[in-house]
Amino acid sequence: MKKGVIDIGNTRNKAGLFNEKGELELIETFDSANAAALWLSQLGAKKIFVSDVKGVEIEEAEGIFIQYLNATTKLPFKNLYKTPNTLGTDRIAAMAAVAQLYLNEASLVFDIGSCMTIDLLEPDGSYFGGNISPGLKMRLKAMQHFTGKLPISSLDSLHLPMGNSTLSALANGALTGLKYEIEGYIETTLTRFPKANIILCGGDAHYFEKQLKYRIFANHNLVLLGLYQLLIIND
Numbered sequence: 001m002k003k004g005v006i007d008i009g010n011t012r013n014k015a016g017l018f019n020e021k022g023e024l025e026l027i028e029t030f031d032s033a034n035a036a037a038l039w040l041s042q043l044g045a046k047k048i049f050v051s052d053v054k055g056v057e058i059e060e061a062e063g064i065f066i067q068y069l070n071a072t073t074k075l076p077f078k079n080l081y082k083t084p085n086t087l088g089t090d091r092i093a094a095m096a097a098v099a100q101l102y103l104n105e106a107s108l109v110f111d112i113g114s115c116m117t118i119d120l121l122e123p124d125g126s127y128f129g130g131n132i133s134p135g136l137k138m139r140l141k142a143m144q145h146f147t148g149k150l151p152i153s154s155l156d157s158l159h160l161p162m163g164n165s166t167l168s169a170l171a172n173g174a175l176t177g178l179k180y181e182i183e184g185y186i187e188t189t190l191t192r193f194p195k196a197n198i199i200l201c202g203g204d205a206h207y208f209e210k211q212l213k214y215r216i217f218a219n220h221n222l223v224l225l226g227l228y229q230l231l232i233i234n235d
Helices: 033-042 089-101 136-145 166-192 222-233
Strands: 003-008 013-018 024-030 047-052 065-068 107-112 115-121 126-134 197-201 216-218
Touching (some): 013 033, 024 033, 024 222, 089 197, 126 136, 136 166
Antiparallel strands (some): 013 024
């Protein structure tokens, strides 16, 4: 039986179809979660597992079972987060994925989208939590919104390493600042776990894949893979 997963994010809805062998067969993005669910059902998925960070209610269709990731979902790691009911389901799915992909290894995950989440899974499978930081576009918007004269910039204005205009200075500041932030987390983690896996995912991860001078695993489908693992565990 084919199975589907949906990652409802702040800016997009990403759906994945897994075949009978558990292989990720197709991926698509949609403007709405309902459109993603309809696409999966038309492709033969009878079960759909959903991560939702926005509180969207998907319209259920006859013959389709939709299950939502929440605080009561069975997990392949030890969730020691102090407030599990407030933990983003995308973060839970990412930890579920690395728990399966890198068994008994430390894994540091950067999910870089509207916000950047930084999460660490320890070698014994313990998850104590992580941090949340503004993403690239949020940084650019904030600098324009909270000042009197600074314009809105975009990453199209990059002029590395130092800006030669106000637009490029803003773009450089957002990108380079986030890069240094990521490097700081990596260095701190490697002092504790020298062989830790460093994983990048999320819509803006591609900006950093070649800029970081570390052994990086870029997995843009990490959340989808984690959702599938959770679907199987909770089937």
